[in-house]
Amino acid sequence: MWAPYDSQGRAAWLDLTTRAWRVPTPRPDRSGGEYHLDGRFVTDVPGLHCAIAEALLGPGRYFGREWNAFKDCLCGGFGVAPPFTLTWHDSEVAHRALADVVEDPEGQLSYFEEIVQLLERRGVTVVLR
Numbered sequence: 001m002w003a004p005y006d007s008q009g010r011a012a013w014l015d016l017t018t019r020a021w022r023v024p025t026p027r028p029d030r031s032g033g034e035y036h037l038d039g040r041f042v043t044d045v046p047g048l049h050c051a052i053a054e055a056l057l058g059p060g061r062y063f064g065r066e067w068n069a070f071k072d073c074l075c076g077g078f079g080v081a082p083p084f085t086l087t088w089h090d091s092e093v094a095h096r097a098l099a100d101v102v103e104d105p106e107g108q109l110s111y112f113e114e115i116v117q118l119l120e121r122r123g124v125t126v127v128l129r
Contacts, residue, residue, distance in 0.1 A: 001059060002050040003041035010046035014065040017053065029081040039090035043097040045111060053116075056080045067103055070115070074122045082123035091128040 002013040035054035042048045049070065053063035057079050064070030074082065088094075094112045101111040109117065119126050 002047070002054075007046055009042040010044065010050055013047060013064075014046055014062075017050075017060060017062040018065055018069075020060070020062065022057055026028040029076045030081060030084075031081050031086055033076035034085040034096075035080075036086060036102055037088045039088050039093050039111075042090075045098065045101060048098065048111070048115065053088065067111075067114070071118065074118070083125070085127060086119060087127040087129060089129050 016062050027037050028047060035055045037051050039051065042051050045066070046111070049063070051072070053061045055058050056063050059077070062073075063078055063080075064073040095110075098112040099110050102109070103111055104114055
């Protein structure tokens with residue numbers, strides 16, 4: 001549902017999911033299994049976070065809206081925690097679209113590369129397709 005929006009609309013979508021899921025429902029996190037990320041619409045940072053949340057938890061769910069929040073969500077308490085496998089379909093779309101987005105203080109990695117590296121460091125097997 002977020003895919004047709006521009007970057008500003010996607011950021012507004014993330015605002016809504018953040019408010020809706022600010023207090024996670026107390027339940028054990030799921031670990032293991034395989035999740036599929038539809039990467040066709042990951043053309044900006046908000047789109048990346050919308051797609052990851054949708055892949056891991058379902059439509060309209062929250063799993064971080066930016067780098068630090070995403071790192072926090074990977075620690076558990078939001079419904080899924082590593083280890084698991086994330087198959088990222090059409091990953092090249094995000095790789096190209098986010099090539100110039102750099103959050104790394106050293107300026108060595110794109111946002112896409114940072115996210116993939118973070119996932120892997122936290123115990124996620126990332127399969128880029």
